[in-house]
Amino acid sequence: MAEKRLFLWLLWAAVLGLSAEGPASCDEVRKVFQLRQIGPVKSLPETPRPGSDLQVCISKNLTCCTKKMEERYQVAARQDIQHLLQTSSSSLKFLISRNVAAFQETFETLIRQAENYTNTLFRTTYRDMAVEAAGSVKELFTDIGLFVLGSEVSVEEFISRFFDSLFPLVYNRLINPDLTDIALDYAECIRMARRDLNAFGNIPKLAVGQLVRSMLPGRVFLQALNLGIEVINTTDHLQYTKECKRALLKMQYCPHCQGLTQSKPCMGYCLNVIRGCLANMAEIDSHWREYIRSLEEVSNSMHGTYDIEQVLLNLHSLVNDAVMHAQMNGPKLSLQIHKMCGHPNRQSAQSSSGFPLENSRDFLTLKAPQRDTEETLATKRREFINSLRLYRTFYGALADQLCVSELASADGLSCWNGADVVKSYTLRVVGNGIKAQTVNPEVKVKGTDPVINQIIDKLKHINQVRFLEHNIQLYCLRTRQEERNEIHR
Secondary structure, three states: OHHHHHHHHHHHHHHHHHHOOOOOHHHHHHHHHHHHHHHHOOOOOOOOEOOOOOOOOOOOOOEEOOOHHHHHHHHHHHHHHHHHHHHHHHHHHHHHHHHHHHHHHHHHHHHHHHHHHHHHHHHHHHHHHHHHHHHHHHHHHHHHHHOOOOOOOOHHHHHHHHHHHHHHHHHHHHHOOEEEOOOOHHHHHHHHHHHOOOOOOHHHHHHHHHHHHHHHHHHHHHHHHHHHHHHHHHHHHOOOOOOHHHHHHHOOOHHOOOOOOOOOOOHHHHHHHHHHHOOHOHHHHHHHHHHHHHHHHHHHHHHHHHHHHHHOHHHHHHHHHHHHHHOOHHHHHHHHHHHHHHOOOOOOOOOOOOHHHHHHHHOOOOOOOOOHHHHHHHHHHHHHHHHHHHHOOEEEEEEHHHHHHHHHOOOOOOOOOOOEOOOOOOOOOOOOOOHHHOOOOOOOOOOOOHHHHHHHHHHHHHHHHHHHHHHHHHHHHHHHHHHHHHHHH
């Protein structure tokens, strides 16, 4: 035991002696400089020299560094920390990116399926309208897709356009099937009359309400995921201050100038430097936590009447209800159209091109095929949120993670304190965030980063989605009250 203690004492003395007197040779420094591809080695000193020209790695001893090496070391230190940041965030970025792509693909598949259901309704129940209605159906579901994916289109407007274009077909093919070939100007008059006549009852308003309730959370959910990727991309390419770059150089590569190529910074020293450099990034922490909570709230709101799958895959039933309503009120609508648009001169058809009302009633008994629960949007959202929760403290714990996992020396080992190899770091260790850096002995932090402030503002905006559900509920209550008013008229 005594021999072991003596050996450790001699080793410690040797390390201190190396640091105190400077390196005996620069061979190891040149070797590491070349291995890390920091720059060309041909101009590097082969033996220690005075370091009077150095700006950061200042030492009273002889040094293996030149001013040009110091500049290259500073670039390498910045690249090292940027690489560590990108490595640390890579799994989080992949999680969000993968799910953005998966959700978009699922939405698009869902929309195509809902469009097919609606086209099938016309082909099986209203065959004579199918060809003419196909264009309007395609436009409707194109608009639905654009809305979910973030385009500025109005749900109320595109639903109204769809039913406006549908009414002339219903009037000509179902309400008055014995007459064909109405003039274009007469068809336009019928189209324009649809809203005044309330030809489809409250079905259009009901469709708007259901689509808004289900699609708005989905739209916000996708926008929030894309913002998450933007946040990560921004912090992955953070621009460091001059003070930070000097501190990183001093921590990572100044010991090389003394021949200490294998030394690592003390834990407290590392925390001060990295917390100082990432002070602005740490300000994201509370907003990032809130962002994940908001995503969870939006995801939880997308169920039942808010379930976009349920709403879209049953939209064809609403279309069928609307057609039935107009058909049942056909005589009344015909009289009103005659008053508004006059009597068209049309050629009589040899046979009825419409289907009896019973067939459309029978359609109500048809149901969409059962969906595989493993593939539903709800299941994918739930799995994603569960995985994302693991990253709630990502920005608050990032500096500590980098030091503990990658940069700092393990407890009990000799370490670099910015000037020498020591047993432990003795200066005060500050906390995370900008306010804590006022007493940071290693890095001076001046003000806030405008780029980080922009990201925080965007997170604040997305985090306001907790009010979204309340606004949707108000909209739905207003829509339902209007529906009741229509019924009692």
